Amino acid sequence: MEEYPLKQIIDEQGNLVDMQDRDRIHKELVENGYYHMYRIRTFDKKAKSLQRQGRIGTYPPFEGQEAAQVASALALDSDDWMFPTYRDHGAMLTFGADMVRTFLYWNGRVEGCVPPEGKRIFPAAVPIATQILHAVGASWAEKRKGTDHIAIAYFGDGATSEGDFHEGLNFAGVFQTPTILFNQNNGYAISVPFERQTNSKTIAQKAVAYDIPGARVDGNDFFAVYFEMQKAIKRARTGGGPTLIEAVTWRVGAHTTADDPTKYRSTEIGMDVVDPLIRMERFMKNYGFWDDAYIQKTHQQVEEEIESAVKAMESYSKANVEDMFDYVFAEPPKQLLEQRDSYLELLRGQ
């Protein structure tokens, strides 16, 4: 649909598509963007390697989606709400999630669902598309309180086939909630390519069904995502309601470490997609933002952070059996306490 052209700020060679945008791009933004993309890329690599070594469980890599995740997260304010999926720990880390806990989550630890105090980051939604409604509800609450905080819901291309996607966008439209409906169209839902997920050529055009603004951006272009987010956020904060953003990106690797993509896509597919970090690097070099010293420092700092997070994860206290019982209710039923106590007693007797 010509109504939803793919928006770009920089092309794949890292050149500005429109030189007028040069002024909008400041050093701080560039360095911040590069830093976070490099950071979560390194995290992702580490997580994959830990998984291979059996040091964490099944893990869903986000390689290739760093620009979309970092730019969208950086555009938020710290009081905003984030409702991620299982693949959005890149966005979560950028927005302030704890790295140790993020590793813990992928090691089957419930502590990984708990954000740092004050951070409004929901635990990753596993049932597809369900979190969209939570974001709508939470941002509706902000509107009712009269704040200008917003909520962002992350979801994939596959998620757009679920009923909750539709009910969420419809609610957002009807109640004009300050919600960013942020889609990462990474081309696949496990093995199903986007062309088979829906008959529509774009996800952005689905906004028409709810008469809400929709936009389609190059999700591997950090700046395109960032500026489109800014626009949508501004609209949301000023009473303009929700926006659907389709960030067209690419899942470079497997769906999860348990998945074997060679079963369903040839290795050539996607070879032409330019890595969002390389694109950023090219841009930085093209426009004088590349500073070897800064880069080196950044890399080193990130590596240290990650190593120490892995250490902390691995020396974390053992999973606490009582946690399984103690957080189900604020006012637990007597029978549940009995189940707990008799099980703990049994364990102690061992």
Next chain:
Amino acid sequence: MEEYPLKQIIDEQGNLVDMQDRDRIHKELVENGYYHMYRIRTFDKKAKSLQRQGRIGTYPPFEGQEAAQVASALALDSDDWMFPTYRDHGAMLTFGADMVRTFLYWNGRVEGCVPPEGKRIFPAAVPIATQILHAVGASWAEKRKGTDHIAIAYFGDGATSEGDFHEGLNFAGVFQTPTILFNQNNGYAISVPFERQTNSKTIAQKAVAYDIPGARVDGNDFFAVYFEMQKAIKRARTGGGPTLIEAVTWRVGAHTTADDPTKYRSTEIGMDVVDPLIRMERFMKNYGFWDDAYIQKTHQQVEEEIESAVKAMESYSKANVEDMFDYVFAEPPKQLLEQRDSYLELLRGQ
């Protein structure tokens, strides 16, 4: 949206909007349309009066929606499939449902769910929007069998807010099923007006989300509905996939006989809507189709049919307790047979 203008063939005065359409309108179609509209209108009146007298249960009238229901049903072939809601017994009767059984349904009799042998009419869906997927599945089956039969799903404006509406249209789009997605936008979902049901100005535009054809027609214009249906059906039969049709109409009365619309809408609202039967009558008179003798005969015939159907309904054999048990499974579990037998024994003992 200008892409989805309201299509009309005749205006409210019964005049052709475009004289070129004159040739498409033949006596048989006009008389058939009038006959069925009058027939189901009379049925509807009778049902309301029976309900008031306590001779049937709660009843959802369709007054005002006769043109949409009759024209859509008449456009079908007898081998096509119909998936109606609780308010579409007008369409069902037109398509060949049994009148006695239709009354029985509204008297709480399961026999009312059973169509005449060979008629592919599903029982009315009560859970909103669920039947859309059934129509998609049944028409998909026709496509797989290589026939040119199609399926029509009826649903209201409120239904478009449910997840199943979305999942149904998405499936229809992906598998290009020969399905007519026939929406009667009658302005209300019980008490909720269309403007509060969704933020989109039309329902037709929701087709964009699935890249399937959408059309918006004056649902009180028998010919507009009929010709749009023909177009969509032809497309479906020839491999062109599904079509979403929004027939803009008006619920003249209460949601059901248990509903009191004065609670939520002023009596003036909708006063300006011209009754679809009057509109047809005007057209017939304007263009020489009105034949007093035919009309009188039709009226008399309809009244007789309905009186005799009411009699048959009221003298129908008593509800059979065994039916409650005997149709749950083809191969009923022993325990269910035991429940059945001991209850029947208890009844006999009374």
Next chain:
Amino acid sequence: MKTKRQQSKDEYIATKSMTMIQAINDGMKTVLENDETTLILGEDIGKNGGVFRATDGLQEQFGEERVIDTPLSESGIIGASVGLAVNGFKPIAEIQFMGFIYPAYDQIMTHVSRIRMRTMGRFTVPMVIRAPYGAGVRAPEIHSDSAEALFTHMPGIKVICPATPFDAKGLFISAVEAPDPVLFMEPLHSYRSTREEVPTGHYTIEIGKGKRRIEGNDVTLISWGAMVPLAEKVAKQADAKGISCEVIDLRTLYPIDHDILAESVQKTGRAVVIHEAPRTGGLGNDVVSIINDTAFLYLKAPVERVTGFDVPVPLSSLENHYLPTPQRILTAIEKVMYF
């Protein structure tokens, strides 16, 4: 936003004769007045006041911001309520009939009931889901389901089902004030069947406590919701035959009050459970288990269950055959008496 519920807590200022639906309406009014974080949302609950008039007058009094007509979208209602609840509001969501709760099942099962546990209490979603349930008013298909067992088997949500106007209001207010999500089932058959004196102010009834409605020695009848008046009626009939029945109203279906069951069945040695939902998988089986666990040595006969049959609720012409009847209950009572 502040809660001013303390102010009026448990001041039984005055009572009024109310039906159950009036008591529930009054309960909503009370919480809307006392706690400005509460809001009501659902289909047709605003202008229309609900298809049963449960929310009658509330939008007028509290405005469209607090009594909100939603689109026709059950998953939407519950999913949005999760977001509202996690962000400081206390949603009271109406599902028009319990048979229409199924589209929201995923949201309730995977989020409403799990968010506290998943986040170790960091995020919580206290909310009340109101749902009229049950057969016997000649409603159309699907409108008459009794789906309690689908929720009592869902760790993380409590389930309440009152039988009288007084209990309905008191338990409703407790549900709203509870820190945990609550499914509040309303026996629509009992909405207008009786009246009772109900305090007009604020009062609560403890969640998780059953109530002995009739004292007796020979057989314990256990039921909830619309089956309670039926059990009471049959208890009187049995009395006339010389069988003394104790009638227990569970009131809370999760967690069930084990103590009241244990105490009663240890006394009577005989029990009959009565519920509307189908027998297989019905909550009656849980009651049998509780009795097995707590009164095994006292039992003089196998526990009997009188329930809906293992069929979907039939269309209305047969619904009275689906529902437990006095005769079936009496037969069961005699069976346990003369085992």
Next chain:
Amino acid sequence: MKTKRQQSKDEYIATKSMTMIQAINDGMKTVLENDETTLILGEDIGKNGGVFRATDGLQEQFGEERVIDTPLSESGIIGASVGLAVNGFKPIAEIQFMGFIYPAYDQIMTHVSRIRMRTMGRFTVPMVIRAPYGAGVRAPEIHSDSAEALFTHMPGIKVICPATPFDAKGLFISAVEAPDPVLFMEPLHSYRSTREEVPTGHYTIEIGKGKRRIEGNDVTLISWGAMVPLAEKVAKQADAKGISCEVIDLRTLYPIDHDILAESVQKTGRAVVIHEAPRTGGLGNDVVSIINDTAFLYLKAPVERVTGFDVPVPLSSLENHYLPTPQRILTAIEKVMYF
């Protein structure tokens, strides 16, 4: 379209050593070959062969028209299957994990299970819904639910849960050939845990019949799916302690085989039910009721239940604490022995 299943019916031509997942794959191959109305649909079941490889190779062999990748849409899969089934096809729908069946709950509850009854048999929707279930493989959240009790409480659908490769294939073929809808639960924990000789041709196992896996005299252990090997293991441990356990595998969860339970518990006088799902509302309660109904006078001790706790399945680091353990089962066995 014709069914040519007769042709090969119950010819045990040859057997092959198979895991459960291979047996299920082979079962699908068998029905796709024998009955051209069958088709398979679900998420990632085509090219990918399913996330567990259950449908591996099937799309290659039978084409995209019969082995169909659908959009990510569980209600869509089941709702479309209703339409396919009513119009001559026999859908075998895969729900990727049982924890993702909830969005389709409405379609199953209000249509799949009711259409035959509502239309007095005019329209029927025979179909099989396959769903891997259960904990113990360190899967992410929601992937490990055991939701059988939500379906055994749903009149109009049968529920099967095999424990071995041989039973899996035979019961699967029976499910496909059944005129009624069937939920076919697959214990994902057992997919590859053992091998067994499985006939390569067509064979069936009667739905609704349990199986005695170990004969014993003192205590009856009742379980299904992934808990059966655990029960067998503990039975051996108990044997070493001088307690003789009979192990019953229910295999069909609706309808449950009352006779096998009655016979066994009348003999042993003691029973322990073992299942993964939470205790409250779990199918274990139905088993207690059946024993209450059929073996009351034989019971020497209250029936014990060893189940998942009344909490959502925890994240994987604690899932082994959630699941029944040999120790918990042994404790229960000793409890009923020395009551």
